[in-house]
Amino acid sequence: MIRRCDDGGSATAEFAVIVPAVVLLIALTAGSLSAVGRLVRLEHAVAQAARLAARGETGRVAELVAAIADARVEAIAAEGDLVCVTASAVPGVPLPLPELSARSCALEGGR
Template sequence: MIGDDRGSAAAEFAVVVPAVVLVIALAAATLAGTSRQVRLEQAAAQGARLAARGEGDGRVREAAAGLVSGARVAIGSDGDFDCVEVSAPSGVPLPLPALTARSCALSGGL
């Protein structure tokens, strides 16, 4: 049976499907990580604004951590600026470093 092509389509399909599934899974993980980074940036900006207005550290941490689950919040100052750094795991089941966002606002702002 030389030249018999029966079953070759099934074999090719079996090889291609895992690759397509992997590409789709990586694309979904990339979108999830990007979304989490955007939320971290929003949380850091909100925290910095609250800190600059003179809100307490507890309120700043609560507001920032409320936007991103599992976030760690660090509050500090840099000259005339109040700064907040928010970091959290990437949320993707891959060995990736933690995501971090930092934002500063002028102290005493309204």
């Protein structure tokens, strides 16, 4: 009598292991891309805020950064002929990522 090996359930078991791994990979990729997009918005906001602060409109800097990147201004500092703005924001995704931070400078009095 010849015994046959039945591999019918092995494909189902392999599929059950692979699907969660693929879903996790897709979720991590989407979360990372979201965090990078938020960092780009933060850098754009800080650059705009530095130009605004260099023109002497420091009162509107925090409002601008919050509107563009949903972030907070950490510092506005004069460094020689430059006015520098530093801001930070939380990544906004449920991943163990550090706080996002950006800094930009503009020539004081520049138009």
